[in-house]
Amino acid sequence: MADIQGTDRTGDADWAITDEEVVAFTSDLIRIDTTNRGGGDCRERPAAEYVAERLAEAGVEPTLLESAPGRTNVVARIPGSDPGAPGLLVHGHLDVVPADPAQWRVHPFSGEVRDGMVWGRGAVDMKNTNAMVLALVRAWGRTGRGPRRDVVVAFTADEEDSAAYGADWLVREHAGLFEGCTEGIGESGGYTFHAATPGGDPVRLYPIGAGERGSAWLRLTAHGTAGHGSKANPDNAVGELAAAVARIHRHRWPVRLTSTTRAAITEIAAALGRKVDLDAPGFSPELDIDPLLESLGAAGALVGSTLRNSANPTMLEAGYKVNVIPETATAGVDGRVVPGGEAEFASTMDELTGDRVAWEYAHHSVPLLSPVESPTFAAMRAALLAHDPDGQVVPVCLTGGTDAKQFSQLGITGYGFSPLRMPPGLDLAPLYHGVDERVPVDGLRFGARVLDRFLTTVE
Template sequence: MVSDESADQQIVDDEVIRFTSELIRIDTTNRGGGDGRERPAAEYVAERLTEAGLRPELLESAPGRANVVTRVSGTDPLVPALLVHGHLDVVPADPALWRTHPFSGEVHDGVLWGRGAIDMKNAVAMVLALVRSWARTGWRPRRDVVLAFTADEEDSAAYGASWLVREHAGLFAGCTEGIGESGGVTFHTETASGAPLRLYPIGAGERGTAWLRLTAKGTAGHGSKVNDDNAVSSLAAAVARIAEHRWPVRLTPVTRAAITEIAAAVGVDTGLAAPGFDPDRDLDAALERLGSAGSLVRPTVRNSANPTMLDAGYKVNVIPESATAGVDGRVLPDGEDEFRSTLDALTSDRVAWEYVHHSVPLAAPVDTPTFAAMRAALVTHEPDARVVPFCMSGGTDAKQFAELGITGYGFVPLRLPPSLDYQALFHGVDERVPVDALRFGVRVLDRFLTTVE
């Protein structure tokens, strides 16, 4: 005889796969600049939540740009609430480049394919399947759990989390911590002796976003004439200086903890705690000792600024009066003053720069009961796992929710095989996820939410 618990788990397993597939089939491509439509997915999510007895609010910030928020009441109204958030939009995908259509949601040989399979309709499906299970079994978490499914995360969050924080802050009353994307996923590496090692990095920080527009002004003229006030030349020189600049090392507490814990798991001594260790001189060599695991922290030991766009002129024999460039800047906690002063120096007085989009860097403590509960949930279902903190090189909606005083962690657990490069799947061609990874993720998420104090 199949127990009620086993029967319900089978429903969860089936629903997390079905929901992921069905959400992928809803094209919620976000092309940026306001060009997106999440409402069909938001309606789908709201319907699944309503079927579970919840009362979701569908909140549209602009035509088609919809968000869903609801609250699962906990058993103890005196403890702080917990936010669980995920986004409904996805980045563009060219079907001509994919092995299967990016919005098919097809399952082949135990793998589910499509845009959003990793980023992050899989996580939305996990949460939906989980709270529906709670409704069937009558279980309630100790803490209130606020669920937020947002628009526009893949651009500026202006139509999603940023708008919710500004216009509907009351929906998040009592929330002190939150979990969102980019953490709790298998990272395959090996120990110093060559033994296989499975790390599970949990996001405990994010670099801030500093998307910039550079503008150079000059004197327009004929392309055949000498022109010492050429806007294109001035801009090109500034862009080259930015690209070539080597930022100094800035070791944050989260990244220091990440290096320490990864080194212990790998079984090497990085020398980080040795007297006389000079981060600018010694850190790159120390990270090499971590092997492939060094890639988890290498992008987050410095600020960065990468030129990504250039725009100037309309005809080859005309020197234009202006030229612009786009730069993707990322800033570590406590690194914003350094970033601004460095950009001032690199652009000089010939080129002006401004923020197109700016969000603050984040850091979360790793010695909290919440982090311990995430660690324990992973180890329960993966006993050989080594759970470590890390700082994300990019950003998530946690930045917006931080404005409400909500401490954010990256925790969307997945157990992936060595053959799948998780980071390459983000925004990549042939995005996909094993169905067993979804089943693992929903179990770990359940364990965390049912044990976190």
């Protein structure tokens, strides 16, 4: 693997400062507990103030925007060298999901550096990327360098819930801050995924997010006749709800291959030394796609959850006493929708819930599809390969959602690009929202260099 030390874009002495800062900023941000428990229960302001102070020290003027007490966002614009070029959004969220210290080897809000790793909640999702951006902006301030395009950096609240206090609010109330931005980069892409050819030769893949499944969080409600638990009651809300939930659980959604997913399968297979033709006569997505992904080994996981719509029952609530039949029963379902699959999702839910159970969106965001054949994607690919020439960059559709969905309402095309080098044996995916979340120090420094090359060269 290429040595990350040294670059043709700045001196070694300045990178030494950036290398120290990216690690220190990651640790500092982790120590600021910004746990988002949902329903408005979060306070990002201390992290937002920290970010704003680091930006101000670099000569950048940050704007703190509070959507509700404690729910603070930070936005700043760094002028580019080409005033005629469109702007580029770089966004990252400040909140994190909960963590139980009793389950961790290292306290989740310690930010401890141990065994070459920075440990803690947010280490990969995504205070690490926020730290890279801060360190990079400060390096530009020291050296007088900067991006080619105007770069708008946005550090948002509430991404780990509904974005109502963060990106969604910014888009509705402060759209002018993002004027001129045509594309944006955010979390969940550009990291090392270790795979192997059929012969066992190691391959380093770098998936870049070029699409996202939409979010369709549902609330199901069944109404019936309340009564005594000892008496026959065919109008039982719990039974009707349970039947609908079971149908949703058992449903097999059909394969829907988007342009991004088709490109992902083809390019992943090619990187592993296999030629795949999804348009070959006789190829059946329903019959052949799962065996095809199995043949790709571990790399098949990059695609498997993006082939179809999905709906997973996650919550049930009914009753207050075992011998009382309740009048109402409710359930929560986490639905995800592939680009182009929204009508199919809604009609299928109508069918699966039936006449006795009503469903509604508790939270709904659109799926995204971003072009793979674009100068921006090419620049991300080139930046990664500049620092790992033997890597293989591939497009993927993200299984979940990011703030890119909200910013798409402003016409901003979003990509998942938070570069990070991961060592063999440490997979990134289980660390998201997982126990013992941690990030390699070396990976942070790699990511800062890749971001620097991308932001200073992208056309």
